Amino acid sequence: xxxxxxxxxxxxxxxxxxxxxxxxxxxxxxxxxxxxxxxxxxxxxxxxxxxxxxxxxxxxxxxxxxxxxxxxxxxxxxxxxxxxxxxxxxxxxxxxxxxxxxxxxxxxxxxxxxxxxxxxxxxxxxxxxxxxxxxxxxxxxxxxxxxxxxxxxxxxxxxxxxxxxxxxxxxxxxxx
Numbered sequence: 001x002x003x004x005x006x007x008x009x010x011x012x013x014x015x016x017x018x019x020x021x022x023x024x025x026x027x028x029x030x031x032x033x034x035x036x037x038x039x040x041x042x043x044x045x046x047x048x049x050x051x052x053x054x055x056x057x058x059x060x061x062x063x064x065x066x067x068x069x070x071x072x073x074x075x076x077x078x079x080x081x082x083x084x085x086x087x088x089x090x091x092x093x094x095x096x097x098x099x100x101x102x103x104x105x106x107x108x109x110x111x112x113x114x115x116x117x118x119x120x121x122x123x124x125x126x127x128x129x130x131x132x133x134x135x136x137x138x139x140x141x142x143x144x145x146x147x148x149x150x151x152x153x154x155x156x157x158x159x160x161x162x163x164x165x166x167x168x169x170x171x172x173x174x175x176x
């Protein structure tokens with residue numbers, strides 16, 4: 001079986017309207033992929049940047065996959081959350097990026113989005129805080145025909161540094 005090893009870190013997030021940020025992440029792969037070692041999901045600590053608008057997490061990633069095919073190449077899904085002074089959390093953005101298919105070191109920027117909501121939801125979010133009530137992305141766009149109804153706005157960016165190691169892909173006719 002061909003193997004993919006991903007080493008790196010979730011460096012941090014920038015461009016978000018709030019401070020005190022943390023990131024929930026998950027690696028998702030197709031049915032032909034098997035996780036050999038490492039965690040497929042996790043959460044960073046909360047960072048409250050003092051000098052600039054960049055929240056630094058430096059959260060390590062170390063996963064090892066085996067596969068029988070290229071279909072369903074792993075993707076990294078991220079959710080950036082804000083925690084207020086009372087310990088309440090609200091989601092600020094969703095994003096995903098594909099794990100690079102080329103071996104080597106890669107610096108990635110994952111742009112995030114959030115549901116825009118109706119004008120009443122936006123007004124409520126501005127004055128009362130909180131997110132759009134059905135802000136989980138999968139609950140709004142289950143079928144591809146419904147995706148055009150989802151109105152979004154940009155939220156910020158998550159910065160990643162990933163090292164990719166490929167093993168035995170040449171045996172299966174894949175040139176690296």
